[in-house]
Amino acid sequence: MNLATLDDKPVAVAAPAEAAVGVPLALLVANPRNPREALGDLSDLQSIVKRQLQPCLVVSAKGYLALWPEDSEKVGDAQYVVVNGCRRLAAARKFGRTDLLVVHDESVASSRGELLGAAVDENIGRQDFDIIEEARAVDAVVAEYSSTREAAKARGWTHGWISQRRALLKLSPAMQAALRAGDLAVRDARRLARVPAEEQVAVWRAEQEAAERRKKEEAERRKLAAQQPAPAPASEPEADSVVTAVTTSADGSDPSTGGEGSSSVVTAVTTEEEGRGVPAPRQDAPLASGGEAGAAVAQEGRAFDRSGLPWADPEAFHALLLREMRLENRVELTKLLIASNTAAREAASSS
Known part of the structure; x- marks a missing residue:
């Protein structure tokens, strides 16, 4: 029609x-x-x-x-x-x-x-749809009912939503303009609405300045953190290795048969498992004269009788290790001793 x-x-x-x-x-x-x-x-x-x-x-x-x-x-x-x-x-x-x-x-x-x-x-x-227009419209609708609760029931709105929208009308004209322009968030506007109208602008500016100050402080902290040298990564333990202490005489002979005037050289050699490489032996100064000969023998990798080491005197053996072995070799040796001791205890308990 x-x-x-x-x-x-x-x-x-x-x-x-x-x-x-x-x-x-x-x-x-x-x-x-x-x-x-x-x-x-x-x-x-x-x-x-x-x-x-x-x-x-x-x-x-x-x-x-x-x-x-x-x-x-x-x-x-x-x-x-x-x-x-x-x-x-x-x-x-x-x-x-x-x-x-x-x-x-x-x-x-x-x-x-x-x-x-x-x-x-x-x-x-x-x-x-402007947020202030919406607030005014909601207020006009509620005004036509006997109570906010009745209006909420009739329109299908929640009581809280109505209260939040009507609260925006308590903002000063300057704050309403900021809200409409998007400079003021709705959640902040609802909080400011509880402040007397004549104080709202001052409170809002103080909050903005505090937020800007926190932002600058955080940026400065990040800048300082970036300038700090990165901590050195923790060195991971090397693969399982064996530390062998080799005793040689200064002149290359077997120290177990040497006389009183013979001198000895202790060389620590670290060997990785599975034959993945053998570092060069340490060529430290000998305990007495003739170190060059003993170091040469150790470099050649010939086997020697280890009976000359002070096995029966733990303190002397410890002093010898401190003097003649590198720190990393001593660390590896300690690990091996601990592991060996643990395995022995486990074997004893299982038997």
Whole structure:
């Protein structure tokens, strides 16, 4: 049914809510109580000239004026008030469309709270819906009910959400402007709303300065940490190795048969398991003269009788090791002795 065929006769009954009908723009007026103060850029709706994807929700002008008779001049001669779809109506007029598809639901005009709530519901969650506009609209809806709790139940909103939105109206004009511009986060705005209006700007600036100071201090700490030399990595123990103490006489003879004037050289040789390499023997100074000969013999790797070592005197043997072996060799020897002792104990306990 196209209402344009009814000429200029008043329309008493509109199409049922399930059906969308085309209505000339001359018979439509935007909701004077639209919660949006500005419709914004309409370029995203330019395609409405060819196709309208979603119909507008309207109530009769008569039903609207029964709620707000003071808006009669704003409604004028229109037959319908657009509750949801004011941007579509504005885009149709801007880009040259002559009519709009609408759905008429007169139950929306059953009360002020219902009509205002329907207008707010359409805009909640839209990115371009100003947060202060939303707060004002929510406050206007709640004002039409006997209590916040009743409004929450009627609109399907939570009591906490309503309180959070209405709290934003306690912000000073400067803080509301900062919130709208995105300079003030909503969570911070709710906290500032509990501060007296005349103190809000000062408190906000103090918080910003403190946050900036903490940011600089953290950057400085990171800079200093980056300048500190990295700690040397802990040296991992080498593969299992065997430390062999080789005793040779200075002249290359067997020290076990040497006389009183013979001198000895103790050479520590570290050998890795599985034959993965044998480091060069240490060529330390001999215990007496003739060290070059003993070192040469040790370098050749010939076997010698180890009976000349002070096996029966732990303190002398310990002193000999400290004097004649490298630190890393002594560490490996200690590990081997501990492992050998542990294995012996385990063997004894198992038997």
